[in-house]
Amino acid sequence: MKLSDKAEEILESMWIAIEEGGAKEAGYDLLGISPADPALGELENIGLISVESEYVTFLPAGRVEGEKTIRRHRLAERLMMDVFNIHGDSAESKACQFEHLLDDGVDVKLCTMLNHPSTCPHGKRIPPGDCCEEARKSGDIGVVALTELRPGESGEIAYILTEDSKKMQKLMAMGVLPGNSINLMQSFPSYIFRVGYSEFAIDTAMAREIFVRR
């Protein structure tokens, strides 16, 4: 069952109004649709929503579908901003198009790549998926920036994320190479870490760019 793009957007708007906004039902004007919209019929026919005099409410299966849809949308937003570095309206409209591609497990892959984010760039909650739950249970908190480690904690360097290739070379020359183990010794006023038998001090901006697997 693949919903039309329009139907997915209706589910998202309903989710925001009903589940997050606390409304009991959502009106057509709020959803920006006309009573004749085929997407309404589509959703009603497969038993996701019920329609009553210009107002729609979730049926149990619809609530589940709505949660999944909003999750895909917000994951797409994170992708635009965190990875593609696109901001503003253009990010929003790209995310709206992109979310519809996130089916057949692509959402799980994206979620894992983004390290199971819990909020969208606007600070709204991303409903956790099964993958998030699993990751939490297995205790694999994945890859985090060096700034997230507690002093005394060790990890393995996963990758360096910087746009400045000079900085990357400098870090690598210091022994910050994927696969090397790193020990954070102190985080204030500067970050001090040990790789091998050498100690280095770096500022917060650089520490943010070193990603470590705990």
Added chain:
Amino acid sequence: MSEPVKQTMKVALVGNPNVGKSVLFNALTGAYVTVSNYPGTSVEVSRGAVTIDGAECEIIDTPGMYALLPITEEERVARELLLKESPDLVIHVLDARNLERMLSMTLQLIEAGLPTVLVVNIMDEAERMGISIDTRLLEERLGIPVIAAATARKRGVAEIRNLIVNYQKGKPVEFLYSPRLEQDIASVADTLRADYRLSQKALSLLLLQGDDEVAELVDRNEGENSRTVAEQVRTVRFERRESFHVDLSMERKRVVTALLAGVLQLPDKRKATTGEMLSNLAVRPLTGVPLLLIVLYFGLYKFVGDFGAGTLVDLLEKQFIEGYFSPVAIKAVKWLIPWEVIQELFVGEYGIITLGIRYAVGIILPIVATFFLFFSLLEDSGYFPRLALLVDRIFKKIGLTGRAVIPMVLGFGCDTMATMVTRTLETVRERILATILLALAIPCSAQLGVILALLSKAPGALLAWGICLLLIFLLVGFIAARLMPGETPMFYMELPPMRLPQLSNIFTKTYTRMQWYFLEILPLFILASVLLWLGKITGFFEKAVDFLEPMMASLGLPRDVAVAFIFGFFRRDYGAAGRFDLLSKGGLDPRQLTVAAVTLTLFIPCVAQFLIMKKERGMKVAALIGIFVSVMAFGSGWLLNQVLLVTGWL
């Protein structure tokens, strides 16, 4: 097979910062380069000639480099030497404790086809930590000579010397990367036609890493063909745009790991040394700040201030010079030279002997000597990088990074020397900001010594002076950082282990710095005496004092202080010394003293510092800084005087 023996053999020492290259240089040549437990000391290349077993050698010490691909200015200098001078032997010095990390550069040197020898240095400390290294096995695997050494303890130096004269270039082992990378390298190498000092493989890798200098070199040498090369480089770089740097580093790491299997044995647990515990105290704000205050109190206040500017000055200036030297000199001059005017030049009020040499030797020398001793001690203990990380956050606010703490502290010794050291800062913006602050708010040791001695008689005045300078330092830095465009650069620094400095090293270093300082200042002191003498006999001096008088009056200072200001123009510390004279004769009250001290500390940098500013930053920037500093100095002095008058604090 054997080449004709060359006249002089060129031997280059290369390696990471702080692995003991300079110590080895000194051990080999007997000459002296500044050695310290601080990364980035040798900004320039040092050369020393030495004869080993009848063979003439030129030993070249290079600034620290992490890889063949340069990033910082120092690395560029070091790499240029390898590119242009084709040394007969390249000695790669590395730190045994970090063999795994640093061996990557050995591979790069071998790969470049350079006649490389590996010195695994600091073996003593590595052994103490329980690290064992089979250098014979490593030698076999690399196909180049490997020497285990501890150059600070003279271990291995004889073998290195022996190797230099008996070195025969063998056939080093070739290391292979993954087939794909090898193919990419070959695709670029195959387009190269000209002859180079470095191997085609190394050149291709540097081109692929986006090395502008090598690209330019290749461009010059290839002529017509250069477009083909550039095209191929562009193609491969684009194909591998995702992660070429990381891939290459990972491939090198893989080679190193394979090479070290069975060579390197690490202990199960690392032991915390006393140095590490001290290091922990120094880097935590809660203990680091008190430690800094203790260091400053005992080092600067007690040792430089009390002992240097007090006891030693008293001994040298009062007892020796005024008691014995001057009377004899005056007599001798008066006996030798019959003309009174010329007598004045040597032994008059501003005479070369009675003023120039008395100030230079009697007052400035002991203060500067004690400061440099203190500075060298801190430098060699490894304290500075820790101080740098402690202040980085604050320094970021004034547009600098923690790195700038070294020139700032050195400025308390000699601002001129410190202005030269600002070269080690990464961006032009940082260098200019540091130069401004050095010129304005950092008093040099001679000023400091004299001011501490003067103002210690009035504790409130000392406090007011200190607060004023700190405020101006932060405020000017804060505003300047906002007015000057540009980003605040990143801060990163290797923390060398803290260790007990070697006394011989400290004394030689202090001596070298003193020598530099003295050679630089003594002529200026003599020149100042001559100019002041000229000014006096022509009446110009009186006119200048007259000219400054209204300014002095607006600061609430007596006319005589103008003399100190005029001295100060020739040499900051000269002005300070001049004030010393004035007070000893009991001329100023605490308020006047504070105003004069603040104004003079801020006032225009000495002639030498101005010249260095011009050399390092260019005339325009130097002139602007000069004008700004003068306005700031008198403005602040005036304001302070008003505040003190209104509040009646002093």
